Amino acid sequence: MPTVSMTVNGKSVSGEVEGRTLLVQFLREQLRLTGTHVGCDTSQCGACVVHMNGDSVKSCTTLAIQADGADVTTIEGLADGDTLHPMQEAFRDNHGLQCGFCTPGMVMSAVDLLQKNPKPSEHEIREWLEGNICRCTGYHNIVKSIQQAAGA
Amino acid sequence: MPDTAGGPSGIGASVKRVEDFRFLTGNGNYTDDIDRPGQTYAYILRSPHAHAKIASLDTSAAKAASGVVAVFTGEDMQVGSLPCGWQVHSKDGTPMAEPEHPPLAKGKVRHVGDQVAVVIADSYAEAKDAAEKIEVSYEELPAVVDMASALASGAQKVHDDLENNLCYDWEIGDVAQADEAFAKAAHVTKIDIVNNRLIPNAMEPRAAVGEFDRSTGEYTLYTTSQNPHVIRLLMGAFVLQIPEHKLRVVAPDVGGGFGSKIYHYAEEAIVTWASAKVGRPIKWTAERSESFMTDAHGRDHVTHAELAMDADGKFLAFKIDTQANMGAYLSTFAPCVPTYLYATLLAGVYTTPVIYCNVRAIFTNTVPVDAYRGAGRPEATYLIERIVDRAARETGIGQTEIRRRNFIPSDAFPYQTPVALQYDSGDYEATLSAAMAEAKVDGFAARKAEAAARGKHRGLGFSTYLEACGIAPSAVVGSLGARAGLYESAEVRVHPTGSVTIFTGAHSHGQGHETTFAQLVADRLGLPMENIEISHGDTNKVQFGMGTYGSRSLAVGGEAIVKATDKIIAKAKKIAAHVLEASADDIEFKDGNFTVAGTDKSMAFGEVALTAYVPHNFPHEELEPGLDETAFYDPANFTYPGGCHICEVEIDPDTGIVEVVGMTAVDDVGRVINPMIVEGQIHGGLAQGIGQALLETCVYDENGQLVTGSYMDYTMPRADNLPSFSVGTESTLCAHNSLGVKGCGEVGAIGSPPAVINAVVDALWDLGVRDMSMPATPETVWKAIQDAAPAAAAE
Numbered sequence: 001m002p003t004v005s006m007t008v009n010g011k012s013v014s015g016e017v018e019g020r021t022l023l024v025q026f027l028r029e030q031l032r033l034t035g036t037h038v039g040c041d042t043s044q045c046g047a048c049v050v051h052m053n054g055d056s057v058k059s060c061t062t063l064a065i066q067a068d069g070a071d072v073t074t075i076e077g078l079a080d081g082d083t084l085h086p087m088q089e090a091f092r093d094n095h096g097l098q099c100g101f102c103t104p105g106m107v108m109s110a111v112d113l114l115q116k117n118p119k120p121s122e123h124e125i126r127e128w129l130e131g132n133i134c135r136c137t138g139y140h141n142i143v144k145s146i147q148q149a150a151g152a
Numbered sequence: 153m154p155d156t157a158g159g160p161s162g163i164g165a166s167v168k169r170v171e172d173f174r175f176l177t178g179n180g181n182y183t184d185d186i187d188r189p190g191q192t193y194a195y196i197l198r199s200p201h202a203h204a205k206i207a208s209l210d211t212s213a214a215k216a217a218s219g220v221v222a223v224f225t226g227e228d229m230q231v232g233s234l235p236c237g238w239q240v241h242s243k244d245g246t247p248m249a250e251p252e253h254p255p256l257a258k259g260k261v262r263h264v265g266d267q268v269a270v271v272i273a274d275s276y277a278e279a280k281d282a283a284e285k286i287e288v289s290y291e292e293l294p295a296v297v298d299m300a301s302a303l304a305s306g307a308q309k310v311h312d313d314l315e316n317n318l319c320y321d322w323e324i325g326d327v328a329q330a331d332e333a334f335a336k337a338a339h340v341t342k343i344d345i346v347n348n349r350l351i352p353n354a355m356e357p358r359a360a361v362g363e364f365d366r367s368t369g370e371y372t373l374y375t376t377s378q379n380p381h382v383i384r385l386l387m388g389a390f391v392l393q394i395p396e397h398k399l400r401v402v403a404p405d406v407g408g409g410f411g412s413k414i415y416h417y418a419e420e421a422i423v424t425w426a427s428a429k430v431g432r433p434i435k436w437t438a439e440r441s442e443s444f445m446t447d448a449h450g451r452d453h454v455t456h457a458e459l460a461m462d463a464d465g466k467f468l469a470f471k472i473d474t475q476a477n478m479g480a481y482l483s484t485f486a487p488c489v490p491t492y493l494y495a496t497l498l499a500g501v502y503t504t505p506v507i508y509c510n511v512r513a514i515f516t517n518t519v520p521v522d523a524y525r526g527a528g529r530p531e532a533t534y535l536i537e538r539i540v541d542r543a544a545r546e547t548g549i550g551q552t553e554i555r556r557r558n559f560i561p562s563d564a565f566p567y568q569t570p571v572a573l574q575y576d577s578g579d580y581e582a583t584l585s586a587a588m589a590e591a592k593v594d595g596f597a598a599r600k601a602e603a604a605a606r607g608k609h610r611g612l613g614f615s616t617y618l619e620a621c622g623i624a625p626s627a628v629v630g631s632l633g634a635r636a637g638l639y640e641s642a643e644v645r646v647h648p649t650g651s652v653t654i655f656t657g658a659h660s661h662g663q664g665h666e667t668t669f670a671q672l673v674a675d676r677l678g679l680p681m682e683n684i685e686i687s688h689g690d691t692n693k694v695q696f697g698m699g700t701y702g703s704r705s706l707a708v709g710g711e712a713i714v715k716a717t718d719k720i721i722a723k724a725k726k727i728a729a730h731v732l733e734a735s736a737d738d739i740e741f742k743d744g745n746f747t748v749a750g751t752d753k754s755m756a757f758g759e760v761a762l763t764a765y766v767p768h769n770f771p772h773e774e775l776e777p778g779l780d781e782t783a784f785y786d787p788a789n790f791t792y793p794g795g796c797h798i799c800e801v802e803i804d805p806d807t808g809i810v811e812v813v814g815m816t817a818v819d820d821v822g823r824v825i826n827p828m829i830v831e832g833q834i835h836g837g838l839a840q841g842i843g844q845a846l847l848e849t850c851v852y853d854e855n856g857q858l859v860t861g862s863y864m865d866y867t868m869p870r871a872d873n874l875p876s877f878s879v880g881t882e883s884t885l886c887a888h889n890s891l892g893v894k895g896c897g898e899v900g901a902i903g904s905p906p907a908v909i910n911a912v913v914d915a916l917w918d919l920g921v922r923d924m925s926m927p928a929t930p931e932t933v934w935k936a937i938q939d940a941a942p943a944a945a946a947e
Binding site: 018020028032033034035036037038039040041042044045047074075076078079084088091092093095097098099100101102103104107122123125126127129130132133134135136137138139140141142143 | 168169171172173174175176177178179180181182184185187277353354355356357405406407408410437439440441661662663664828829831832833835836837838839840862863864868869870871872874876877900
């Protein structure tokens, strides 16, 4: 089996994977970073979004070997100890989460949005979130959360 | 940690949620996150056919495959049938047909996704690979997919041992009385309604981990459940014959339920049973495609209804005939949904004096149908509010006027409906007026004209609704066929240094109980929230519980907590009285302090707790040491939230795309503990209601193949499908619980679908469109416009 090495949340890690092993499986099952979730099997729901080399990717449609040598950040790597990232804080302030299952992917996706578009309009936020499904919130408070994080 | 600094934490405060820190940092603990030592993985081979005999089943190659620990089929798994928790009787007195539901199919499969065999291996990939080596020879049978053909004479039977595909033929009301009222009517409005089948789609797919401890003989099941004690009871007593004291069920963090995680599912029994057979823990996690074809679906009614009115538009009588799809087997609560949670709601907010409803529940070769967010009440509300909308148009009375003429007046409570329920409180005029002001209904004509100038059709739709939740008085539901009580329990365990753990039988899977319940206890015991822990979801920790569904957690579970805290306060007063050398009657409890009335002699809550556990100076002759009380609460009635939802849409006639440009909800949910959480619950319900109205539907083809089996086919509401919402509350208090709370979990999904569709009909009425089915997709709307155009031109 091939060995992959990458940096995950600032730490160097490596492990043996099958060719078909997905990045999300490597993160969850080998590294036990279970904050990244799997909500579908067609790359639609976005519960699995992580950052790879600074960009948001769906880790359920990224092979672990594609991430070889990459710098990966998961939801576990976002906060600074007990100090939440401003996006996490904004979700908490605005009740941008309920059951919490879509939340890691939603937050990681939202962080990437503001990297690429620091002052998005409501329309731009809603369009960006097209690849992240939430069944609980109706998105209302997720949009508010992202607006707060953007300083709107 | 709860962030209560700078703000109050008691009842009515929008306290930030206690649970959010762990969810936001990836530290939630969902079932699939749990790994047990020596764990194996299960893959379930499912039927690709809607209806077939299993002619032969050969698992030998799979058993020999790499990493495989065991393969089991229905022949191997000789256990009880998955039970149904509610027995409905037909109008002739006969009990409903109740077919066997084996966890693994025995000889026959009855819907696409039915369980055929389970492969258990060292890894999930090996289990899935080995399943491909199972050789199954199916003899396909004709599939019964739609309800009309299921009822046709000579139809293929879903269950060979039943007489036909009818589960029950039930009625409520007096048909002769209804006919008499119809004979006197000045006007009768008729409508045919399909309430589209939905797939719940909690974002966390179902999962289950079974484990057997050979040393203690105890089984543990970790599962994605809204009610772990109910699963323990159903699976233990009926399927696997494991007594409660040898079966622990844990429902840890659960990623949304919406009803679909109430039920006892085959996979829970399979991993629990097989864990003892293989001697290792077994994890099963649904792939999303499995969720689509095994999670209980919702809705799926076909209804014809007629509403009789006098010359003033006063409703005289309402007659309804409904067919309700049960799917291939009876899910846990399926039979009660189209009867006691639907037909008993058909008075809605109106004074209709006579109601008759006939419901036929029907088996088909589809996934079982059960309660989904709202459960029966959305179906009732959609029917009522669509026919009222139509009646307003036919009589020319107007949308708001016809409703006002028929509202149950606010001084008429308690109000006995003709369909069994007695409403305790409400003010439907208040919610209508508030919603109209919020939605700026006065300015609609101008907005419509402005839209028309841009070539868009703008419409406004109303829904004034009511629902029954806070489920439910045990004696009442027992008389209606429930095989369980629907009380809730709570234990308040005060620790020696004065912190408190609350054990509740309610289960939180997004509702924020760890916050709301802590606020409630903080308010009653005068403690800071950080000294209060809410524990739920583990049958080895929580004494008992009926779980969370039917918007019952606060109205029933919260009341149990209140009862238990009352017992704590009563005992603590006696302890304080002893130490302070006063009479217990003279002890006042306020802000966490026990004070002898009219003096400065006082003990803090923590001091009383310590005295209870270090009882050196303690009234031993009167009291036992310790401070730990349990209460069970059985509600006196359902609770009756209601309100008004107003939807404004804009339709592009060239594409048929419906844009929701305004969604206003003013709801009466009773007393509000945490407004932020209540609003969030309503937002989510509105999204599901708009989803049903415009986007979502489950489609089977004529062979019973599930066409909408993935997120590429089943249209979930995305952020760019929805507007921001305008929500508010206008509350009357529940009259029969101490908190005055009613429930907010389902109102959004119950009230909104007819508001949306009525808005679509309103937008297109002048084009000649007279009806609209859900979901009003661009294709459906565009076709309706095309079909109406010639008719409108001819008029």
